[in-house]
Amino acid sequence: MDDGRGSRNHFVRVGVIWLVATLVVEAGLLLWLGPHMPPFRASAQASEQANTNILLAGLAIPVLILVWVFVGYSIAVFRRQGEGDGPPIRGHYRTQVAWVVSSASIVLFLAGYGSYVLMISAYGVGGGQGPDPAAVPAGQTMEVQVIAQQWGFTYRYPTFGGVETQQLVLPAGQLVELHVTSIDVIHSFWAYEIGVKADANPGQDNITFVKPGEVAPFQIRCAELCGLWHGYMNGTGQVVSRATFDSWVATQQADNAAATAQLPPYAHVYLPVPAVVRGG
């Protein structure tokens, strides 16, 4: 069993098991899980994230199965009987080179593809890009500000008189430019279904772009530990039709007129004055 042919037979068997298992699991991934891949597809950005998740899972499966099949086969077949030791193989040049080359190719491909999606095809994929975005989509954007504080998010619409609201409502199909900032500690604004996550840093404007597709509610959560009520810092946003949005924003302007009158002028960051930094 220690001669070359025995070794080749083992290789062939492992190869066949690997191939079959990979094909079965890949088919399952694409047909069964693929259409339901989180974070679902409520926006262009979320779609790209789901696509990347499918791609990564598709590439991960052969690797996972390769290692498991090799290890599992070895455990099942190459068991110690009696006292003998195994053959003193210290390495195999071609195997090692093949391993290095194939893992490096997968990795470089992934980094290249990820960069392409990030910078070119999806314009930041809904991730926070800071005050000076590197990937900016073409087209008319609507600016909405997300103000995080301990422990809640409020939203400001500069194009509608700077009105501030407790709910985030976005018109479907509109490219939105979210400006995320914080007025105390670090938070992270996570709008799950529309694929947005951007840290809210005090005194820092963090811009991200999102184009919500369909009329549906979405989950909002804080994704960075921000103190006592971090687990409660959540809510529900709405993607609505343009007409519904217009009437909603008019109602907010009327209802919150008293608050709006006291708000500071719209700005990308709000720094509490030092006396307020102290608290009390």
Add this chain to the structure above:
Amino acid sequence: MQRPTWRRLIGFNLLGGLVLAAAGFIIGWLLGARISSLLSDHVSTFGANWFINQSDENDIALLLGYAFGLIGWLGGLGFLNYPLARIAGRPPSFPAEDTGIGIGRYFRMNTNHKVVGIQYLIVVLALFFIGGLNAMLIRAELLQPTPWLWQPDRYLTLVGLHGTMMLMIMSAGVLGPFGNYLVPIMIGSRGMAFPRIEALSFWLTPAAGIVLLSTLFLGGYQTGWTGYAPLSDQSRLGMDAYLMAFTLIGLSMVLVGLNLITTIVNMRAPGMTWSRLPIFCWGVLSTGILMVLSPLTFAAALFMVALDRTSATNFFITSVGGSPYLYENLFWFFGHPEVYILALPGFGIVLELMPVFARKPLFGYRLAVAAMLGVAILSFMVWQHHLFVSGINAALRPFYMLTTELISIPTGFVFLVAIGTLWRGRIELAVPMLFCLAFLFNFLIGGISGVFVSDVPSDVTLHGSYFVLAHFHYTIMGGLVFAFFAGIYYWFPKMTGYRLNERLAKLHFWGMFLGFNGTFLPLFAAGLLDMPRRVITYNVNLQGINDFASISAFVLGLSMLVFLINFIYSWVVARVPAVGNFWGSRSVEWLLPSPPTMWESPVFVSGPYEYGVPDAPPMATFVGQGIKS
């Protein structure tokens, strides 16, 4: 003639350390209280940026208390005898190397590397179990989607304590016990290069543990193990415990790393060439490099937070010129090498043990070495992948995505080496081997899920979610901790001279393996389905997943209890002697009796993995006279 017990308790030992630490703490506290009352008398002269320490939340007093307490602790243990004698111009009154026997030697500053190894093992396990208990309490809370056991502030303290305890302790979890005990034996040295530093690095560890746990009496801290500023600036007094404890552990890590690097580089016996160095020592060496280079940036960040809290330096307060990014950068510049500090020793143990139980030489020794050094070097270039959505220089994200994914190449080597070693071997499924195979299984999942979070488009959803939590538990808990237990089952007989009960060991393994995977595999799904980390509430539709994870976590906890019972029972009660080389290992430590009591200078004539090589000589011959050690 033996002195009476009460007389033996007085002296430079643990008791002296505790007494002087308490005294030092009180002195420091009083001093700090005086300073802050002077400051608040003159607060108006400092202007509006100054904030007052409240009388019952006095950070200055607490931090000075810790600092003076540390001096008392080290003084009481006898660390100051040598420097004080030198300052006074007297011959150093440092005790000679302690080769005594009896239980008392474990409660003193001891420069014998084998004593330090055992000391470390006990303390690491004790703190590991405290951290694990916190995990049980967290999972118990998460059985319900709304708070039912703990109040949210208590819950966050539990989360922070669990994370901090585990990260702090497991950084030295392998290098402390196994590094100190085994590396000198494996390379044929009589001890470590700097025995007093070795003792110091150990005695800082229990001090850090005690300081960290003192947070429970100070209102806890709500920042998690990352301690992000400015949240840490505004936290209660318990935050100072975190700052001090992590600083102590950082110092201890630097000392451990420095000592082990120097030992491996300079103190190898004749014939111990670099190409014969056991792969475990390579793991220790590459970890040592990370340990020396990374913790000091973090210590600087912690020092800044302490200054912010006591002196209103405002390093991290944006409105007066500071930046929270500063903390994030300094933290992750340490934090990412830290997670490889928690991975590389695991690689070392697993690759060291695989040839023994596959009865084959290590496949691709150089590749394995390249893997560890490659991971160590690359780990300094990836830290901003923790900040992909933070808005910090977005144009750099492709670079950090590339470097992060490049790390999977050397990490992949480890799997090739492991598979190559197993392939056509004569595999023996002894308990340490079971843990090594489980390591391969878990770490593969951890590594592959790491590719998801390293890819920015996927990370936008996954960042800060339970997916990340599951990912790093797969690499640290599923990786390092499984390797750690493989090491314990393999080397415990060598270190203590007693064998562990195998039936209980197998029960432990299966409980741990199934419990672990049952806990963290579902949590990948929880993260993908919108569950952020460190929350006490979650969507009701995730309760099934969380309950399954919690119950699996309890199985995991019970398996740890089985281990604890086995450990104490085998060491204290049953005491089955470990005779001979029962693993059939070719490594040099198994040529010596268990535990090795004599040191005879070895000359290495062969590598450690000559399995199946006809007529291979034993790894070393011994030429010395035999010195008690």
Add this chain to the structure above:
Amino acid sequence: MSVRLRVSLVFAGALVAIALIAAYLVGYLAQSPPEVQGASGTNAQLTLQTVAAISSGDRPDWVSYLVKDPSGQWVHSTTWKVPANSVIHVTVYQFDSASQLRNPFWAQPQGIIPSSFMVNGTAMDSIKTETASHTFAIPELGVSVPLQGIPDGAKNPCSSAPCDVASDHQTITFSFRTGAPGKYRWQCFVPCGAGYIYGNGGPMSTIGFMGGFVEVG
């Protein structure tokens, strides 16, 4: 060492470990403020007061709320029970001085029954952001009401909690509707943790002072 001694050492060690764990669990972690029946009936009345310093317990100088229990006693607690699916009429006696809202948006009451917000008997649509001392906010119900502080230089400030209405105070009344039973958190949106950076530490971050639960049901 004899076997018997070793075994008894193990048992003693185990007992010590169990005792330490038990102390750990109940000493700090299991503490929680008492539940107080704040209001009952369909037209329920919840009566609260906010004080600058709670004057008792382990943090006597921290700001907090007191609630009137069914027997009319003031109790220091932040877990209040109110009935589900009813209108809750809230009266807050506010004894603390003004600080400032970080986010002026909260100067306007949100999520309450329209026109039910009154300060000292006068209906108002908002307060001046500098005059806010606290807010009463239950974010999951969308409720947030600003609580005006007593003016600087008030002649007769309350010295010790529970405060008497003879001391300077503002009386704020409003009503809100509860829905389904559940445990909803409340907090304050004024950074009122004096002595902590950003004012959100200390009492703002500790259950039992400026944070707690409204148990609806």
